[in-house]
Amino acid sequence: MDDSAIASIDQFPVGCLVSDINRQIHYSNQYFEKRYGYARNELLGCDLFVLLSKASQIMYDSFIMPMIVYEGFCDEIRVTLTTKAGEPLPAVISAYRDPENNERIFWSVGSAARSEQLFQELTETKELLSKKISLLRSLSETDQLTGLPNRNALTQHMDHEMAHRDPETLAFTLAFIDLDGFKEVNDTYGHDMGDKVLRWAANRLVKNLKKEDVVARFGGDEFVVFLDTLDDIASAKKVFNRLINKLSEPFEVDAMTIQISASIGITFYPQTENVDTGQLLRQADQAMYQAKIAGRNQLSVFDTATEQHQKYTLKSRNVVQTAMLDNQFELYYQPKVNMRTGAVLGAEALLRWNHPDEGLKSPATFLPAISGTSTELSLGRWVLITALAQLQQWLDQGLDMSVSINIDGYHLQHPEFLNDLTTALSGFPDLPLQRLELEVIETSTIEDINRVATVVTSCRKIGIRVSLDDFGTGYSTLGHLRDLSVDVLKIDRSFVQNMLHSSGDLAIIKGVIGFASAFECDLIAEGIETLQHAQSLMELGCENGQGFYIARPMPANMLEGWIEDWQRQGFHRHFPSLKPLGPTQK
Amino acid sequence: MILTKEKVIARNNIEILGSGSTTLLMAHGFGCNQTMWYRLTPELQSRYTLVLFDYVGSGQSQLSAYSEARYSSLEGYAADINEICTTLDLTQVHLVGHSVSCTIGMLAANNDPERFASQIMVCPSPCFLNLPPDYHGGFERSDLEELVELMDRNHMGWASYLAPLVMGSTSPDLMVGELSDSFCSTDPLVAKTFAKATFFSDYRHLLPKNQHPTLLLQSQVDALASVSIGHYMQAHIPKSTLHVLPTEGHCIHMTHPELVSQEMITWLNRLA
Numbered sequence: 001m002d003d004s005a006i007a008s009i010d011q012f013p014v015g016c017l018v019s020d021i022n023r024q025i026h027y028s029n030q031y032f033e034k035r036y037g038y039a040r041n042e043l044l045g046c047d048l049f050v051l052l053s054k055a056s057q058i059m060y061d062s063f064i065m066p067m068i069v070y071e072g073f074c075d076e077i078r079v080t081l082t083t084k085a086g087e088p089l090p091a092v093i094s095a096y097r098d099p100e101n102n103e104r105i106f107w108s109v110g111s112a113a114r115s116e117q118l119f120q121e122l123t124e125t126k127e128l129l130s131k132k133i134s135l136l137r138s139l140s141e142t143d144q145l146t147g148l149p150n151r152n153a154l155t156q157h158m159d160h161e162m163a164h165r166d167p168e169t170l171a172f173t174l175a176f177i178d179l180d181g182f183k184e185v186n187d188t189y190g191h192d193m194g195d196k197v198l199r200w201a202a203n204r205l206v207k208n209l210k211k212e213d214v215v216a217r218f219g220g221d222e223f224v225v226f227l228d229t230l231d232d233i234a235s236a237k238k239v240f241n242r243l244i245n246k247l248s249e250p251f252e253v254d255a256m257t258i259q260i261s262a263s264i265g266i267t268f269y270p271q272t273e274n275v276d277t278g279q280l281l282r283q284a285d286q287a288m289y290q291a292k293i294a295g296r297n298q299l300s301v302f303d304t305a306t307e308q309h310q311k312y313t314l315k316s317r318n319v320v321q322t323a324m325l326d327n328q329f330e331l332y333y334q335p336k337v338n339m340r341t342g343a344v345l346g347a348e349a350l351l352r353w354n355h356p357d358e359g360l361k362s363p364a365t366f367l368p369a370i371s372g373t374s375t376e377l378s379l380g381r382w383v384l385i386t387a388l389a390q391l392q393q394w395l396d397q398g399l400d401m402s403v404s405i406n407i408d409g410y411h412l413q414h415p416e417f418l419n420d421l422t423t424a425l426s427g428f429p430d431l432p433l434q435r436l437e438l439e440v441i442e443t444s445t446i447e448d449i450n451r452v453a454t455v456v457t458s459c460r461k462i463g464i465r466v467s468l469d470d471f472g473t474g475y476s477t478l479g480h481l482r483d484l485s486v487d488v489l490k491i492d493r494s495f496v497q498n499m500l501h502s503s504g505d506l507a508i509i510k511g512v513i514g515f516a517s518a519f520e521c522d523l524i525a526e527g528i529e530t531l532q533h534a535q536s537l538m539e540l541g542c543e544n545g546q547g548f549y550i551a552r553p554m555p556a557n558m559l560e561g562w563i564e565d566w567q568r569q570g571f572h573r574h575f576p577s578l579k580p581l582g583p584t585q586k
Numbered sequence: 587m588i589l590t591k592e593k594v595i596a597r598n599n600i601e602i603l604g605s606g607s608t609t610l611l612m613a614h615g616f617g618c619n620q621t622m623w624y625r626l627t628p629e630l631q632s633r634y635t636l637v638l639f640d641y642v643g644s645g646q647s648q649l650s651a652y653s654e655a656r657y658s659s660l661e662g663y664a665a666d667i668n669e670i671c672t673t674l675d676l677t678q679v680h681l682v683g684h685s686v687s688c689t690i691g692m693l694a695a696n697n698d699p700e701r702f703a704s705q706i707m708v709c710p711s712p713c714f715l716n717l718p719p720d721y722h723g724g725f726e727r728s729d730l731e732e733l734v735e736l737m738d739r740n741h742m743g744w745a746s747y748l749a750p751l752v753m754g755s756t757s758p759d760l761m762v763g764e765l766s767d768s769f770c771s772t773d774p775l776v777a778k779t780f781a782k783a784t785f786f787s788d789y790r791h792l793l794p795k796n797q798h799p800t801l802l803l804q805s806q807v808d809a810l811a812s813v814s815i816g817h818y819m820q821a822h823i824p825k826s827t828l829h830v831l832p833t834e835g836h837c838i839h840m841t842h843p844e845l846v847s848q849e850m851i852t853w854l855n856r857l858a
Contacts, residue, residue: 054729062617
């Protein structure tokens with residue numbers, strides 16, 4: 001290089017340096033004189049490490065040198081160079097290795113002052129951000145009024161405990177606490193006083209629990225306690241009963257004496273089934289609600305058995321609702337006849353489920369699970385409308401029929417029952433209502449006998465017949481008979497089945513027959529399974545019957561054929577000594 | 587997780603070169619990856635079976651297998667070596683390590699001595715810290731703290747610098763994707779963790795426990811591992827041989843490959 005070229009390179013505002021693979025410096029421009037205080041040519045022959053801080057030397061050996069050897073160059077590495085006076089200066093260096101020129105390495109060195117400033121600012125930003133984040137975390141996890149952990153912090157704590165603690169040893173009690181009558185405090189004394197009461201309650205809870213327990217404000221006047229240990233249920237109950245006592249002690253706020261109380265629901269972990277934080281909180285909340293219902297100021301323990309049942313019911317309801325949408329339900333009809341004359345009196349509509357996997361299912365297999373639910377009501381309405389439509393169809397075909405429908409006690413007592421019935425009937429304005437019979441199942445829980453009596457009377461007023469089904473099996477049979485004026489008594493199958501060898505059952509049947517006569521009711525016996533049953537009942541004075549001996553329940557479209565066969569030869573075959581009369585004769 | 591041969595090969599990006607009856611396991615040092623051996627391999631693979639690998643987190647290893655806890659001490663890197671030897675069923679292994687990998691190699695050999703035949707240490711140092719009055723590792727603690735800071739400055743950026751703060755340091759999202767193909771490109775977290783494990787540790791206590799024949803190749807001028815460190819190691823490792831080479835720098839296997847490979851061949855011939 002000639003002098004003018006060297007002079008030009010000296011003018012560059014960057015450091016230009018040439019070294020060999022052994023770090024020996026062969027050239028450096030004037031930049032090093034200006035910036036680093038080395039006199040011209042002072043660096044020639046020196047080790048490159050003269051310029052590098054100790055840390056930068058490690059960077060050189062660990063990153064820069066291998067990269068230069070392997071890739072032939074490296075770009076923009078941030079290092080620290082030292083001036084001749086020993087002052088460290090931030091620098092950014094790039095290098096290129098020329099394999100042709102005796103493996104010379106050409107370096108450019110620039111100031112990294114701006115980059116360093118940026119880094120410092122970034123570091124400050126990081127610290128600021130770090131502070132802000134921890135403040136935000138604390139705000140998002142703390143209830144501002146009481147200073148307690150909030151709902152978010154509590155659920156996080158529980159999730160963490162359940163995820164990270166040894167499942168073999170983790171056991172805790174979760175309590176949901178709701179202050180009784182807090183709304184009255186707010187309404188009477190104002191929200192400021194309400195806030196003070198909440199702070200007092202929070203403080204009292206914390207003071208009466210151990211450090212490792214967590215007390216959180218869940219919202220409003222609700223607190224949740226995570227009791228870190230569970231030695232036994234009795235001691236957990238003791239802890240919370242003590243809290244109830246502590247919370248019900250009178251206290252002074254602004255020279256006023258206030259007394260509140262609390263309802264507490266508790267649940268325990270672990271349980272036989274896997275439960276998560278949300279489920280546990282719901283359980284404790286439900287238990288707290290039970291404590292409220294039971295009269296407040298007390299403790300209630302969550303009952304997992306009840307929950308299991310509720311889950312089962314919910315699942316069953318969903319399944320039944322789906323089956324209704326899929327038209328899987330069907331009404332079967334079981335004929336009722338006069339066993340002496342052979343007259344067909346009508347048919348009882350019976351619900352069947354054509355289950356796609358389990359085949360034909362009777363109501364006993366699915367009704368109990370949905371008992372007392374809106375699903376049961378929906379299914380009841382469907383039965384009503386379907387049976388009415390079928391009756392209308394038979395009448396339209398010229399078949400002289402009556403149909404009876406079973407009404408569940410829950411539906412019967414429901415405020416909407418009469419409305420449901422009227423709506424259903426409005427679809428069949430020409431239907432003679434005396435052809436419809438409602439069978440009230442006597443064993444159903446009839447809680448409101450007055451309401452049922454009103455409903456029964458209303459039905460009978462418009463011509464609908466009402467029968468008491470399964471008569472004799474309910475515990476308040478006689479009372480029902482007195483309070484409900486019905487058209488028909490149905491003798492329960494259990495008495496009929498045993499009447500041939502049980503004098504007790506026989507006596508009951510005789511009694512029922514007597515009642516029917518006394519109350520001027522018609523009478524019919526269920527469960528006729530043999531000719532002997534039929535004959536015995538007829539001898540006692542009960543001529544009407546239904547049962548497998550006469551006919552099993554059948555799909556609607558088979559009934560007409562059965563009636564024809566019954567009148568032609570079926571009755572003779574079953575009751576050989578008697579002759580049938582026409583179907584209209586009763 | 588059960589480690590299979592296939593899993594370890596993928597995890598540590600294992601490359602096997604040559605087919606000689608003598609096996610050399612070559613462990614790269616801090617900062618780079620197995621390609622740092624590229625100037626030695628042509629000469630060596632004609633004579634020996636060479637097993638090259640990247641520590642988890644380095645080179646083309648599987649970043650998904652990285653655990654900050656495991657690799658925050660040299661024992662974690664040694665476990666990589668032991669697992670490679672076990673799953674590949676390597677025996678009579680001559681362990682070639684550069685710089686910190688010489689210490690990692692001692693840990694691995696100490697864990698499973700039966701598998702190893704000898705150790706070849708290129709520019710080793712059992713401790714980079716000056717611990718007066720007896721030991722001069724070359725660096726003050728403040729130098730090494732500056733190193734970590736310099737690494738931060740070289741990795742300056744939102745993702746590596748601020749993300750852990752915002753996302754939490756345990757977020758797996760920080761370890762996404764694979765590293766670029768560029769030589770010495772390392773994930774900032776991995777690099778810093780390796781740096782701390784390497785430069786702030788003191789494994790001098792391992793030296794007397796090392797029972798394998800050991801060749802110490804020390805560079806005459808080396809800021810990271812001075813000749814005095816070579817002498818110290820020779821004095822404390824029972825079956826050790828020290829050769830101080832007329833070289834300058836710490837990466838002599840890259841800058842002086844012929845010299846280093848000749849030393850290795852001579853050593854292996856002598857042991858055979």
